[in-house]
């Protein structure tokens with residue numbers, strides 16, 4: 246079992262997530278597979294941990310595997326293990342993650358990224374609880390609960406034939422959708438305070454909290470990168486902040502970045518303009534809004550830069 250400090254602290258305040266945790270309490274007690282869905286950075290891994298920690302398997306291991314991090318061959322041996330000599334670099338026998346998780350829980354993160362041949366092998370483990378190490382024909386039987394997560398539209402992958410529908414149904418016995426941060430306003434406050442405390446310790450700086458304008462900006466921002474983005478934002482604010490309260494400008498939440506989410510436009514031209522505005526604003530900030538310097542960095546004419554600033558409605562928040 247992992248020691249307590251190897252699990253993350255889950256900060257929760259919003260009613261929508263409190264309700265999810267009540268659901269998690271109920272599904273944790275079963276052995277059914279859970280498919281956790283939600284945008285990038287919403288905390289899918291933390292919810293997987295909660296399912297394990299609230300289950301009868303909590304004293305056993307919680308094993309994570311990032312299925313997107315390894316190429317197919319390596320992922321197969323990571324999951325199922327291999328015997329000595331199975332492939333050129335297999336110098337010793339190795340236990341796979343499924344064997345390590347025996348009696349506990351395995352969390353297959355980024356499940357939408359696994360190849361079709363591996364999907365077939367995974368399906369067999371789920372159905373029969375048995376598998377063979379790479380290079381061996383001895384079957385191993387395990388008792389493992391399977392949790393999986395993806396930020397991809399897995400139903401679309403199934404429709405396109407990139408994800409096996411039988412595996413999808415097996416994994417998706419209990420679907421758990423984690424809503425984006427912009428729908429969890431109470432969590433924004435709570436998480437902002439949590440991360441501020443963390444980064445005050447790390448940066449050895451002291452702030453009383455967030456100014457009203459800063460808090461308002463955070464509550465109205467769309468957070469396309471969710472909690473991961475909020476954490477980065479607070480870390481940056483801690484480093485940059487010079488006053489006793491974190492100011493709106495310390496957060497660098499640009500109007501353009503959120504308006505893209507708000508309009509929800511999927512037109513390429515709009516997206517490019519939003520990116521352009523966002524990018525130019527960042528470079529301007531880095532160069533203290535000196536247009537000559539910024540134009541040099543961007544490798545464009547100074548006159549072209551000032552035209553872009555007007556056209557894209559880029560404003561210096563400090564003016």
Ligand SMILES: Nc1ncnc2c1ncn2[C@@H]1O[C@H](COP(=O)(O)OP(=O)(O)OP(=O)(O)O)[C@@H](O)[C@H]1O
Nearest residue numbers: 253254255256285286287288289290291396472473
């Ligand atoms: N409720 C929360 N309380 C505290 N920290 C959180 C919470 N939710 C997420 N985080 C933090 O935010 C970051 C992103 O979370 P996580 O990695 O679980 O996201 P994810 O949904 O798996 O994203 P991706 O799809 O990109 O893998 C992590 O550093 C995590 O510790």
Ligand SMILES: [Mg+2]
Nearest residue numbers: 289290354355
């Ligand atoms: Mg993740």
